[in-house]
Amino acid sequence: MLEQIAKRVRKRIESRSRKVWRSEIEAHLLEAAPVRDFRTALSGPDPDFIFEIKRQSPSNGAKTLELDPAAVAQLYQRQGASCISVLTEPEFFAGSLADLRAVRAVVQLPLLRKDFTIDEFQIAEARAHGADAVLLIVALLSEQQLAEFLHYCREIDMAALVEVHSESELEAAINAGADIIGVNNRNLGTLAIDLAVGEQLLPLIPSSCVRIAESGIVSRPDVLRLRQSGADAFLVGSAVMRALNREQKIRELLGHDED
Numbered sequence: 001m002l003e004q005i006a007k008r009v010r011k012r013i014e015s016r017s018r019k020v021w022r023s024e025i026e027a028h029l030l031e032a033a034p035v036r037d038f039r040t041a042l043s044g045p046d047p048d049f050i051f052e053i054k055r056q057s058p059s060n061g062a063k064t065l066e067l068d069p070a071a072v073a074q075l076y077q078r079q080g081a082s083c084i085s086v087l088t089e090p091e092f093f094a095g096s097l098a099d100l101r102a103v104r105a106v107v108q109l110p111l112l113r114k115d116f117t118i119d120e121f122q123i124a125e126a127r128a129h130g131a132d133a134v135l136l137i138v139a140l141l142s143e144q145q146l147a148e149f150l151h152y153c154r155e156i157d158m159a160a161l162v163e164v165h166s167e168s169e170l171e172a173a174i175n176a177g178a179d180i181i182g183v184n185n186r187n188l189g190t191l192a193i194d195l196a197v198g199e200q201l202l203p204l205i206p207s208s209c210v211r212i213a214e215s216g217i218v219s220r221p222d223v224l225r226l227r228q229s230g231a232d233a234f235l236v237g238s239a240v241m242r243a244l245n246r247e248q249k250i251r252e253l254l255g256h257d258e259d
Contacts, residue, residue, distance in 0.1 A: 028128035038159035048082035052237035104130030133159035186215035
């Protein structure tokens, strides 16, 4: 699945005029909000949560959720999210940069642009539309690209969540200088989820990094299980987006309903 998505992303990028794209980015940068500190927001003593706004997911079939991203973001902020992730990939996830802008307009939390980053312009574009951090998936990038993208993020004061799914990818992330590392419990090739991936890899991440557990976190026991393995923060999408009562699901995940 990851290869299929990446192929479509490359095709969209190749179809764009770099000159026009640069002009659009520069125009939006003139109105961009100051960068918020994504890393510090995830560095508290208690588990931190990045809740995600996601209209659709290949792992959940083709059904697209009808939602108001601004209203969902405000709910996340009220309920104690540390950061918010916004899916902007249009073809497989029905996302958009308009969703990112809508969220930026109504919340003060740091925002992650969740997309399939394979071009430096996507990083600048994320910054221009209100993101404070971008997702860098190690499986999509060469070690040189990863290092260059991390360097560029630092140049423009953005954070990067570097995502891994194996020991070799984790080694690449560390070697490239990543300081926010996410372990995706989902295999992006098969879409299968296994929390044991997080249990295996989270303890291997240096303590100087922010360690994030991603995917498959659907209950408080999942949070406690991965917290015990060293997770500082949790990125949760589908469990909240598809909950009948999002507020109640968030309270459960944060442990607010515990005696």
